Amino acid sequence: MKVDIYVCYHKKDVYQKVGGYIPIHVGKANSSLDLGFMGDDSGDNISKLNPWYCELTALYWAWKNDLDADYIGLTHYRRSFDFGARGFNRFRRINHCNEKYFYSHSSFNEQELQKYDVVLPIYQRFCLPIAVNLCKNHIKKDVEILEDVVSYLYPEYLGDYKKIFQGNIYAPCNMLVAKREIFQGYCKWLFDILFEFSKRMSIPFDPYQPRVFGFYSERLMLVYMHHHRLRIKQIPMTLLDGKSNPFFLKRYLRNGVANLVHYLYQRMDQL
Numbered sequence: 001m002k003v004d005i006y007v008c009y010h011k012k013d014v015y016q017k018v019g020g021y022i023p024i025h026v027g028k029a030n031s032s033l034d035l036g037f038m039g040d041d042s043g044d045n046i047s048k049l050n051p052w053y054c055e056l057t058a059l060y061w062a063w064k065n066d067l068d069a070d071y072i073g074l075t076h077y078r079r080s081f082d083f084g085a086r087g088f089n090r091f092r093r094i095n096h097c098n099e100k101y102f103y104s105h106s107s108f109n110e111q112e113l114q115k116y117d118v119v120l121p122i123y124q125r126f127c128l129p130i131a132v133n134l135c136k137n138h139i140k141k142d143v144e145i146l147e148d149v150v151s152y153l154y155p156e157y158l159g160d161y162k163k164i165f166q167g168n169i170y171a172p173c174n175m176l177v178a179k180r181e182i183f184q185g186y187c188k189w190l191f192d193i194l195f196e197f198s199k200r201m202s203i204p205f206d207p208y209q210p211r212v213f214g215f216y217s218e219r220l221m222l223v224y225m226h227h228h229r230l231r232i233k234q235i236p237m238t239l240l241d242g243k244s245n246p247f248f249l250k251r252y253l254r255n256g257v258a259n260l261v262h263y264l265y266q267r268m269d270q271l
Contacts, residue, residue, distance in 0.1 A: 001071070001113075002069045002070050003069065003071040003072075003108060003110070003113070003177070004022055004066055004069040004071070004073070005021050005022065005072075005074070005075055006023075006024045006058050006061075006072075006073065006074050006075070007021050007023045007077055008024060008074065008077060009024065009025055009026065009077045010026050010027055010050075011033065011035075013077050021075075023077075024058045024061065025037060025039035026040050026047075026050055026057050027047060027051070028040055028041040029041040029045070029048045029050070030047070030048060030051070040057045040060075040061040042065070043061065044061075045057070045060065045061050046061075047061075052198075052203060052211065052213050053194075053213045054174075054211050054213070054214035055173075055214065056174060056194075056213060056217055059074050060191060062074065063183070063184060063188075063191075069180060070179070071113060071178065072177070072178065072183040073119070073176055073177030074174060074177075076173060078239060079239055080175075080238050081108075081119060081177070081235040082235065082236045082237065082238040083112075083235060108177070113177070115233070116232065116233040117178065117182050117230040117231045118178040118182055118225060118231075119177040119178070119232075119234075119235050120176055120225070120232055120233070120234055121171055121172050121175050121234065121236075121237040122235065122236055122237065123170065123222075123234060124171075125168050125169050126168045126170075129166050129167060129168055130164060130170060130219050131143055131165040133168075134165075134215075134216075134219065138215065139201075139212075141201075142197075142201050142216075145197065145201050146193075146197055147161065147162075148200075149193055149196045149200065150193060152196070153192055153193060153196060157224070160223050160227040164222050164223045164226065165219065169222065170218055170219050170222060171218065171222055171225075172218060172237070173237070174214065174217055174218055185224075186224050186225075189224055190224070193220065194213050194216070197216070
C-alpha cells in the first residue's frame with residue numbers, strides 16, 4: 001500500500017525524509033526561495049493562487065499530479081497527525097529538537113488506516129454555529145454566496161451543508177488522509193465550489209480576509225464527508241513549534257464550554 005502525505009512548507013525549516021511524508025513548497029510560483037525540494041508550481045497547478053488558497057494549492061497539486069498512491073494526505077510543517085497518541089494526550093507540542101520522537105509517533109499504521117475511509121484531525125468546536133461564526137469573523141454576504149454556489153452546483157448536498165453550518169464542529173487546517181478515490185472525489189467537489197465561489201465574491205484588501213478560501217474549505221470538508229457517510233477516524237494533531245506542552249485538559253474544557261454555549265444559543269434562537 002502506497003501512502004503519500006504532503007507536508008506544506010512556505011519557508012525554510014527543519015524537515016526529515018521519512019517514508020510516506022513528502023515536503024512540498026506551497027506558493028513556489030510567487031517565491032524566490034529555494035527550499036531544496038519540489039514545489040506546487042509543476043504540472044497542473046494553482047501555485048500562483050497561494051495567497052488566497054493557502055495550503056489548498058498543495059491539495060490541488062496532489063489531486064492533479066499524484067497518480068499512483070493508494071492513500072493521499074495533507075499536513076503542515078508545524079502541524080501533523082499524531083498517530084501514536086494515547087489516552088488523554090490528545091493535543092501536544094513537540095520541540096524541533098525532538099523530531100525523532102515526533103516521527104516515531106507520527107508514523108501511520110497501515111492496517112489501522114485501512115479500517116477507515118478518511119483520517120481527519122480531532123474536530124474543533126465553536127460557541128456559535130458555523131454560519132454565524134463565519135458572518136461574525138468574515139463577510140456575511142460571502143456566507144450567503146457560498147450557500148448559493150452549493151445549491152447551484154451540488155443541490156443534493158444542500159441538506160448536509162445546512163446541517164453542518166448550523167452545527168458548531170469542523171475539521172481544522174485542511175488536514176486529511178484519505179483513500180485515493182475519496183481524495184479525488186472530495187477535491188473535485190471542493191474546487192468546483194471554490195472556483196465558482198471566487199467568481200461571485202470580491203476578495204477584500206484586508207490582510208487577513210484574502211485567505212477566505214482556506215477558511216471556507218475547513219468548514220466545507222465535513223459537508224462532503226457526512227454526505228457520503230464515510231468512516232472517519234479522528235486523530236490528534238501535534239504542533240511542532242518549540243513551545244511547552246499545554247495542560248492536556250484545556251482543549252476538552254474549551255470544547256465543553258463551546259458545546260454548552262452553542263446549545264444555549266440554539267435554544268434562545270428557537271424562543
